[in-house]
Structure formats: structure tokens, C-alpha cells
Amino acid sequence: MVERRKTSAKATPLQAQDKLTFLLSLVPYLMDxxxxxxxxxxxxxxxxxxxxxxxxxxxxxSGIPGETASYQHEDLFDISWDDLEINDQIVLTHRVAIDDSPRFSAREAAALIAGLQYLSALPEHADRAAIASLMAKLSRGASGAPSQLTVQATETDDTLALIKDSVDAGVQLEFDYLNSRGEHERRRVDPLRIESLDADWYLRAWCHLREAVRTFRLDRISNPQITTQAITHGIDDVKLPDTLFEGSADDLIVTIDVAAAAASLLADYIPDGAVTIERDGRLQTSVRVSHYHGLKRLISSMPGVAVVLDPPDARRAVEEWAAAGAARYAESQAT
Amino acid sequence: MSASSSASRIPVEERLFSLVLALLATEAGLTKNEILSTVQGYRQRFVVSGDNSNLERQFERDKDDIRELGVPLETVESPGQAGNNQNLRYRIPRGDYELPADISFSPEETTLLNLAAMVWREGSLSGDSRRAILKLRSLGVATDDPVLGYAPRLRVRDAAFDPLSAALEKNVIVRFGYLKPGEQDARIRTVAPVALIQHEGRWLLHAEDQDVGSTRNFLLRRIVTPITTTNTHYKPLGPEATQTALTELDEIWRDRQAIVEVEPGSDAATRLGKRRGTAPAVAGSLTLHYSDLDLFADELAGYGPEVLVVSPPELRSAVHDRLIRTAADHG
Structure with a gap:
């Protein structure tokens, strides 16, 4: 049995490989x-x-060992040290070994190419030929054939294009929104940023109804309409959290049992500091949800994989939801 | 003693940087002994006519680290000394190291590449993207407005992704346990990877199954054992094979159709109605496309009573069974 505590990821300092890449990139930049x-x-x-x-x-x-193999002055880079220490300016006065920028590695090129594939369906990238030529340049600028990594172009619709227009114009947007409790409301928002996670798209916006920053799923937005009214809250005025899903003090904590292999699917819901107990390939941990409406949908989409243990109200909410769904099949078979 | 204490003050990046500079500057190449005894960061720890095995191992690791960054560190045999390992020479050929002079990126392209790199904010590819962007900035192109109003993100949460992508790079055959839905036990598959593909938001390995002799798609989330990497190399297929695989996946998706009744005004009606390729069928029904029956059944089960599957029958019973199971698990 293993007990562990989830900790939040800290910003990682530059690793030696990153630092080396930076040095090799900085030299040609300074030469120019x-x-x-x-x-x-x-x-x-x-x-x-x-x-x-x-x-x-x-x-x-730094420099090269040189003829004498002893790093003589002419074998080293040189800079104007006074300019650096007194004026905070960089002047490269002597260079060795490096003439040009380095190539991309095969993996670096593959990562960028796959990223471009993913973005290629965005409304402003209608020019497929331009994207294709950019990908070809990356392949040619790599030190090896980019490994085969492919991402299906994301599906986008008119809603996304309309929202992007309102973000660019800095005007308010109105739409019908269906929240996960099943409530329909007309919302008026200051659109801030369009975000995505794999195949799902979201709008981060200041909601005038809730007077707070909210995350909206694009597939729950209907009848969007651009207004002529300027936004009152810009991206610099509000604190936009890095993570899409944010906890609030009113959240409910639910204990669940989940197959260890599937736990990563719930990672967004597991709060920092949650205690996880692992036994026989199953994990017992807690998830944070804003209400049981979201929970019952989530758990029902992982049949046999995730089971709610506590509190009893949460178990009942899931049971009733699934039973109501199953009942529809029993009814429709009967008729 | 003083040699090792002064060496500890030389940071790793200084040693690696000095190694790259030294190997770029040499036309004929340097022998390992020359490198260890003269290059900054090694020479401080080098013992003349003594045991340098620790330092040699350090050099081996450094070579791997440098090659991983795309630096073409190569070995050449000394003239007239073929087969003599002690006289292998190391160098970095300038032409393979430098970005070809005719490759440049416009400000618009640079902005787009910055966005493409942003997509990988998690997982092992985030390091590769970060380094690619440093190299891109080396060219000095100023970007347009950095605030694009977009924050796209792709995630890789399958443990199999990293070892499979390493195997793809090295073109080596791998083995793993794969659990097909409805089967009790995982079966061991031996495959030659062709591509890693994200389709409909899920990662798949397209690979040539060595036992069957043809290509198959494996969902990464159904790989239930650690990946075993063999030493057997295969000849990689070209990018066309990847494109064909993607086209085939799309065809499968297009061919598989379901008709479901959705509760008007519900979450299911709104979200399934906006799904790619969805068309309204008879009143209150939608025609939907899917790639994988079991994953789609999971998704539909999440909608509970908001959805009733009309056809195909196997999807209908799969969703029904799932709902019964979930109700029983929580009863």
C-alpha cells in the first residue's frame, strides 16, 4: 500500500540542455x-x-583549446566588459567556432509540426499552403527526419471565429449558455482568451452576470452575438489563472475509488494535497467538484473505472442518474 | 584533490558549451584523449597517465545529451587506423550543424511557430518546444503582437507516450501488453512503430504488428504494461504512411454512425449537436459519428437519461450495460 500526496508543480529552472541551447542561440543573435x-x-x-x-x-x-591546446586569448570569445558591467550593454568583440544558428533537432521539429497541424484549422489560418510550406521549412531545418507525430486538425466552427473577432475588437459578447446544472442563461461577457485542451475549446471571460472571471465551454454556447459595446475588463485588469479549472471555497470534496491506470483522466479534479492510497491497482483519492451535477456526469462516463465512496449524497446522485438512464432502455424495450 | 574541487565549480553548461565549440572548430576531429585532456570542464579532472574511467563515462553521457539537442556529433576513424577504437575522432560537421542559410522565417511565421510551441506546455515535448523557440529567436526575427487571444494546449497523459516516441526516433521494435475491450487478459504485442497520432482527442500508436504482418492502431490508454524496447531495428516508413493512417482513421470515423434521441434543451442536445459531423435525424434525434464503440459508449453513458441510443444495437446495449453497472456500483 502506497500513500502519497499530490503536490503542485513548481516552475522548473533551466536545465543544462536548455542552458546549452540558449548559449548556442545567443551567440549568433549577438553576432547580428x-x-x-x-x-x-x-x-x-x-x-x-x-x-x-x-x-x-x-x-x-569561453572558447576553443586552439593550436596550443591551452585556451590562449585569441582562442576565446571576447566582449566589451566595461559596456556590460557599466552600461548593461552587450558588444561581442571577438568570436570563435560559431558562425550560425543551430538546426532544430528531429524531435523539436516534430513538436512544432504537430503543433501547427493542431492549429491549422483556426479561422485565421485558412491559407493551408502557407502552413504546409512552413512545415517543409522546419523539416529541412532539422538535423534529422522529424519523427512521425501527427495531430488531427482541431474542429472549429463559426462560434470560434465570432469569439475571436470579439476578442480582437475588444467588444462585449452575448450568448445563451447552458451550464452543467442544466440551467440556460443569456450571458454578456468581456471575452479575454480562447483556450483549448486537446479537442475541447473554452472561452475565458469576465461575466457581467456573475461579476467574475468564468470559463465557458464552446460547445455549450449557442446564439452568440457580438455587441458594439467596448469591454470593461481587459486581460490586464483581471487575474486570469493559469489553470482552466479552478477550485472555489464552496467546492465539495468527494472520495472515490479509481483504477490506477485511469487516475490521470481525473488529474484536473484531484486537489493539491489530496491523500491518495494505492492498493491492488486501485487508488482511493479525493476529487473536487462544484456540485453533484458535474460529478454524476463524470463518474457515469467512467463505468467500472471510477466509483464514488463518500459522501452518501454523492453516491446517491450518481446512482439516480445512471438508473434513470438505464430505465429509458427498459421502457423503450417494453413499448 | 585540488583538481576535482576546481572542476566542481565548472557548471555543466560550460563543459557542454566548450565541448561543442571545440568539436565545431576541428576539421579533422579530436580523439577522446585530446578532448578529456584539453577541453574546459574535462581537463581540470584529467589525470595524466592515470585512471580516467569516470571522466570517460561523463563524456559518453555528454555526447548523448548533446546529440539529443540535434547537434550532429559524429565519429570518424583516423586515417590508416581503421578499427582502432582508441583513435576514433569526434567532430561536429559545420554544414550539418548550422541551419541552412536559405531558411528564414517571417514575423507572421514566427508568431505562428510561437503559438505551435505553446501547445505543448505539459509533458516531455514541452522541453523540445522550448528549445526550438530559443533556436528560432536566435534568428532575431521580431514577432507581431505576442498576445494572440489564444492559449491552445495538447496533453499527453499516457505513460506509454514517452517510451514509444523514443522508440519511433530510434526505429526499434517494442513490446507491450494490450487490453482490448471485452477481453479478460492483455495480449502481448510486438510492433514496429510508424507514428503517434492524436485523433478525436485520443493518442494512438500506428504500428506494424509483427505477428500479423500488417499495420494496426493501438489506443495508448489500452496499453496496460510498461513498454519493452528491443534492440531490433526496422526500416522506417515515410510520412505518407502516417498520412494514410490518418485518412483511414477518418474513414472509420465516417463509416461508424449512431442514431441517438436527445432530451431537448439538455446538455446532451447542446453538446452532441455541436460535435463534429453531427446531423439532425428525425425530430429529437441526431446522427453521430464515432471511432471506437467502447469509448463512445462511455461518453454517451455520462449523459445519463438525456440520451437514448436508437442504433446500432451493439452501441445501444453497451450504453445500457454501462448505466446498469454504474447504478449497481453506487447502490
């Missing part, structure tokens, strides 16, 4: 820029200024 500020480089590479300074200091003392 006679003088550039640390902050500009940090912005361009999406890194902290201190990471840039560390990398430049390392480049400044």
Missing part, C-alpha cells in the same frame, strides 16, 4: 547585433536580465 542592451535581449528571448548577463559572462570567457 553590434550593440544591444541586456533588457532588449531579455525581452527577445523571454528571459530574466540576470540570466542574460550570466550567459554573456560565460560566453566572454
Amino acid at each position: 547585433h553590434d550593440r544591444v542592451s541586456v533588457t532588449e535581449v531579455a525581452d527577445h528571448f523571454g528571459m530574466k536580465p540576470e540570466q542574460i548577463r550570466d550567459a554573456v559572462r560565460l560566453i566572454g570567457v
